[in-house]
Amino acid sequence: MNDATQQATETAKKLLKQFQITKPPINVESLATKLKINIEHEELDDDVSGFLIIKKDKSTIVVNSCHPSNRQRFTIAHEIGHFMLHAKISGKEIFVDKKYNRDLNSSTGEIEEEKQANQFAAELLMPEKILRKEIEDSDIDLVDDTATFVLAKKFQVSEQALGYRLAKLDLGLED
Amino acid sequence: MIDDDKLYLLIGKNIKSIRNTRDLNQNQFGDQIGLNRTSVTNIEHGKQRVTVETLYRISECFGLDGISGLLPSLKDVQKNSAISEQKEITSGSDTKIVGEKTFLAIQRRR
Numbered sequence: 001m002n003d004a005t006q007q008a009t010e011t012a013k014k015l016l017k018q019f020q021i022t023k024p025p026i027n028v029e030s031l032a033t034k035l036k037i038n039i040e041h042e043e044l045d046d047d048v049s050g051f052l053i054i055k056k057d058k059s060t061i062v063v064n065s066c067h068p069s070n071r072q073r074f075t076i077a078h079e080i081g082h083f084m085l086h087a088k089i090s091g092k093e094i095f096v097d098k099k100y101n102r103d104l105n106s107s108t109g110e111i112e113e114e115k116q117a118n119q120f121a122a123e124l125l126m127p128e129k130i131l132r133k134e135i136e137d138s139d140i141d142l143v144d145d146t147a148t149f150v151l152a153k154k155f156q157v158s159e160q161a162l163g164y165r166l167a168k169l170d171l172g173l174e175d
Numbered sequence: 176m177i178d179d180d181k182l183y184l185l186i187g188k189n190i191k192s193i194r195n196t197r198d199l200n201q202n203q204f205g206d207q208i209g210l211n212r213t214s215v216t217n218i219e220h221g222k223q224r225v226t227v228e229t230l231y232r233i234s235e236c237f238g239l240d241g242i243s244g245l246l247p248s249l250k251d252v253q254k255n256s257a258i259s260e261q262k263e264i265t266s267g268s269d270t271k272i273v274g275e276k277t278f279l280a281i282q283r284r285r
Binding site: 042043044045046047048051055060062066092093094096098 | 184220221244248264269271273274275276280281284285
């Protein structure tokens with residue numbers, strides 16, 4: 001794990017601890033409210049998941065209401081990541097989460113920020129500790145497809161996001 | 176090079192905007208062209224690849240004389256081309272290119 005990844009993970013962990021969140025699904029909207037961030041759902045262009053606007057008094061996350069609800073949750077978590085990790089340091093007022101960010105003139109610094117925000121979102125929505133506990137307690141056999149379905153439902157994340165997370169944490173499938 | 180995702184996305188946007196001018200909701204529209212509402216949504220968001228015969232049915236439903244009114248220009252579907260309705264958002268030294276809906280949503284909150 002490099003420093004940036006570590007920092008993202010630690011920040012998410014601290015937040016979970018601070019607000020005593022110990023059970024899935026993680027309520028990202030109420031977490032945002034506690035951080036004094038407004039959440040609004042609105043139809044945006046399809047290639048935009050959402051954006052964050054930083055303001056002194058109250059910041060706002062706008063999430064694309066056309067996207068599936070699990071994806072909207074991931075977007076909110078991702079934007080909270082920008083809020084926690086990058087807002088102060090970069091001095092930027094706007095973070096736009098766009099599909100083509102990566103290949104259209106984005107600087108390496110920006111790609112790093114996006115990766116970090118994704119890492120933060122994964123840890124926030126699927127905290128390692130809680131995920132491991134759920135798997136142990138429920139005796140889930142991760143080789144079984146329906147098990148990942150059940151687990152994804154419990155955490156209210158997409159099966160794809162969960163699969164990626166399980167692989168990263170070296171949980172589950174061994175092939 | 177043609178960007179397939181962009182192609183279907185733009186076709187979908189065209190369909191949606193014409194449908195709105197015809198005061199049809201997705202259900203009514205779907206009934207007329209023989210698709211369910213989910214397919215209409217997916218086509219309008221470019222998530223389902225609309226077939227040529229469906230494009231003709233849509234043209235018929237809209238009263239167009241062919242399918243060309245539903246199709247984007249070649250330039251708009253080429254890779255790395257900016258879609259015509261894209262706008263610039265500047266924040267400090269940072270510039271972002273976004274579509275119109277996103278642009279307006281940001282402007283309203285600045």
